[in-house]
Amino acid sequence: MSTLQGYTVPRTxxxxASLVPPPPWHYVGDFLVVDFHADPDAAASLLPEGLEPHPDAGRCAAVFADWQSYSEGGDELLDPARSHYKEFYLVVNALLDGEPVTTCPFIWVDQDFALVRGWLQGFPKKLGDVWVTRTYDLETRAAPAVAAGSRFGGVCTARGNRIAQARVTLEAPSETGSVHTDPPIVNVRHFPRLAAGRHDDPQVHELVRSRSRDRAVSPVWEGAAELxxxxxxxxxHTLLRPVAVDRGYRFTFGYTVDDLETVKELVR
Structure with missing residues (x-):
């Protein structure tokens, strides 16, 4: 009798047929980011156990990303339906043992493999439709250049409802990049039980820090933003409705993931 194999279900x-192949996973994506501030109390209410509010109260960011990814030795790049996806997410800045971090309380993605891969890493992904203005390596009116005066937009909908929209007008290369997404991401991996009497006793409930390697980033442009x-x-997600919008950013970012750090087991 053969042994069933697969990093995730279905196992064969x-x-x-495994929905998510084993790591390493290689990513590259075009990013549209808006740094903003939300109501400090609302932002603090979304922090998981183990994180404290950031001293710059209510500091958040909205991120639209148009991704391409593949697994080691995989053929996903030649089958774009398995390598392309887009997502929108919100992060809240916080402190972990006094050091700046970010955490992601809300995120929508348009592919099932990216949804499950996110759950494995502690991202609370839900399905949605995400659209981001693209640019191309060609001077044409249909493709805004990464240059002063170019305008980029992002839209996310879910279950027939508009969730978010952003617009960024580029002005100049950025000296800092997005300050609100710079700290490392710390999330909660949470997998509940279905056994009767144990619904409040999750199988997994842990604070984890994202780990990546081979990181590369293009020049970052910034400009005025709307969100x-x-x-x-x-x-x-409207708990994080902006009370002040700071700057917007456009760049391309790539990296590899094959690790995840457990920071602490949380009280169940």
Whole structure:
């Protein structure tokens, strides 16, 4: 009898049907980021156990990303339906043992493999539709250049409702890049139990820090930004509705993931 294989389900004799192949996972994406501030109390209410509010109260960022990814030795790049995806997420700045970090309380993605891969890393991904203005290596009116005066937009919808939209007008190369997304990401991996009487006793409940390597980033451009978050049934991201919008940024970023650090086991 053959042994079933696969990093995730479905597991088969060959393991090729596994929704998420084993790491390492290689990523590259175009990013549209808006740094902003939300209500400090609302931002603090979303911090998981083990994190404290950032001294710059309410500091957050909204991120639209147009990704391409593949697994080691995989053929996803030749099958773009398995390598392309887009996502929108919000991060809140915080402190972990006195050091700056970010945490992601809300995120939407448009592919199932990226959704499950995110759960494995502690990102609370939900399905949505995400659209981001693209640029191309060609001077044409249909493709805004990464240059002064160019305008980029991002839109996220979920279950038929608009979740968020952003617009950034580039002005100049950035000396700092997005300050609000610079600290490392710390999230909660949470997998509940279904066994009767144990619904409040999760199988996994831990604070984890994202780890990556072979990081590369393009020149970063910045400019004036707009950001709107919209109410929608079954959603609570408008807890982070902006009270002040800072700057917007456009860049390309790539890295590899094959590790995750457990910071601490949380009280169950």
């Amino acid at each position: 004799p060959s393991g090729r 709107e978050l919209f109410d929608a049934p079954g959603e609570e």
